[in-house]
Amino acid sequence: MTSATQRILVADDDTHVRQALLVRLEAAGFDVVSASGGQEAIELYEACRPTAVILDANMPAISGLAVCEHIKEDKTGEKVPVIFISGASSTSSDYVERCSVASGGDYFLRKPFETNELIELLTEIAGKQKVAG
DSSP, X not given: OOGGGOEEEEEOSOHHHHHHHHHHHHHTTOEEEEESSHHXXXXXXXXXXXXXXXXXXXXXXXXXXXXXXXXXXXXXXXXXXXXXXXXOOHHHHHHHHHHHHHTTOSEEEESSOOHHHHHHHHHHHHHHHHHHO
């Protein structure tokens, strides 16, 4: 599976972060859908069944943590890699990371992070899915 066949769901309530990720990931060859909040992320997940999900851990109303739990409760979703991104302050980022793992998250990146790091991670995930599939 190449990045061109990878559909990535990006959910972040920060418009600038979401748009920047959308542009960079599409430029890297990924098919990207984006959501501005948790409810929209759940709806898009159900509609398009992405091969990987990138979630902001701290979104209002429905958090990324709750979205992850929803995805992982689904039989097909339990194998969908979830990458959490969070800009939590340094004092709370360890707590957010632990909560992300507890909700079923597979990876955690602290904001700010290098987009290339995320692209490399998604490429690695695609390689693992190709071998498993």
